[in-house]
Amino acid sequence: MALAAGGFDQLEQARMVRDEPARISRNHFRSWLRREAATEEHFVAALDPGNSAVWYVLVVNLAPPLDGEYLFRVTAPPGFPQKPPEFTALTPNGVFEINGPLCISIGKYHPQNYAQALGMDGFMRNAAMCLATFDSEIHGIGVTILPAAEQQRLANRSLAYNAGLEGKAGRGRALVEEAIAAHPDFLAARLLLARRAARAGAATATETAAATHAAAGA
Numbered sequence: 469m470a471l472a473a474g475g476f477d478q479l480e481q482a483r484m485v486r487d488e489p490a491r492i493s494r495n496h497f498r499s500w501l502r503r504e505a506a507t508e509e510h511f512v513a514a515l516d517p518g519n520s521a522v523w524y525v526l527v528v529n530l531a532p533p534l535d536g537e538y539l540f541r542v543t544a545p546p547g548f549p550q551k552p553p554e555f556t557a558l559t560p561n562g563v564f565e566i567n568g569p570l571c572i573s574i575g576k577y578h579p580q581n582y583a584q585a586l587g588m589d590g591f592m593r594n595a596a597m598c599l600a601t602f603d604s605e606i607h608g609i610g611v612t613i614l615p616a617a618e619q620q621r622l623a624n625r626s627l628a629y630n631a632g633l634e635g636k637a638g639r640g641r642a643l644v645e646e647a648i649a650a651h652p653d654f655l656a657a658r659l660l661l662a663r664r665a666a667r668a669g670a671a672t673a674t675e676t677a678a679a680t681h682a683a684a685g686a
Contacts, residue, residue, distance in 0.1 A: 489544035494520035500589040506654045510596045514643035523588055524640030527596045528660045533616045534600055536623030539630055539641055542588055552582035553591045558637045559626050562619030563602050571608035572598045
């Protein structure tokens with residue numbers, strides 16, 4: 469049975485409402501990439517080509533013991549940008565629990581504190597700041613503050629952990645790595661690549677020293 473004109477209008481309106489967060493998210497990403505990404509210090513982001521409502525964000529270049537590489541999925545929900553983005557931690561970090569809902573002061577559990585002018589990138593700057601500054605006195609949904617030594621252990625193995633991600637998270641990691649490769653001159657990518665090189669050099673030196681010690685004792 470053919471739909472009446474009013475039925476088509478309702479379907480089209482419903483489709484526009486459904487697709488609006490993805491459209492706005494895509495525009496935010498393009499604007500951020502053009503205006504601010506080159507000077508962003510603490511995260512690298514990639515837009516999911518299969519769902520423009522989703523950004524994959526790698527938070528990096530924080531101070532020890534949180535000097536690892538932490539992947540997040542950030543989603544523009546229905547009602548965005550009036551409603552805040554939702555975000556999920558995909559890398560163990562010692563602050564935010566992985567693969568579940570998370571509470572920060574401007575997140576979905578406190579929408580009254582969210583200013584829509586922040587957009588997706590501004591939201592992630594705040595989330596990165598929370599990751600870097602939350603301490604043991606902070607409590608909230610999905611927030612578990614581990615001791616500094618455990619946070620450092622997680623930071624040290626974060627790169628290897630991310631490399632083992634599969635499914636949507638693994639695809640998100642690959643998208644972020646493509647973004648790093650495409651823009652190695654961007655501030656966050658440049659600092660991150662330098663840290664990776666330094667860690668790789670230190671690991672090689674440690675292995676060489678261990679091999680030399682073992683050979684001397686043989």
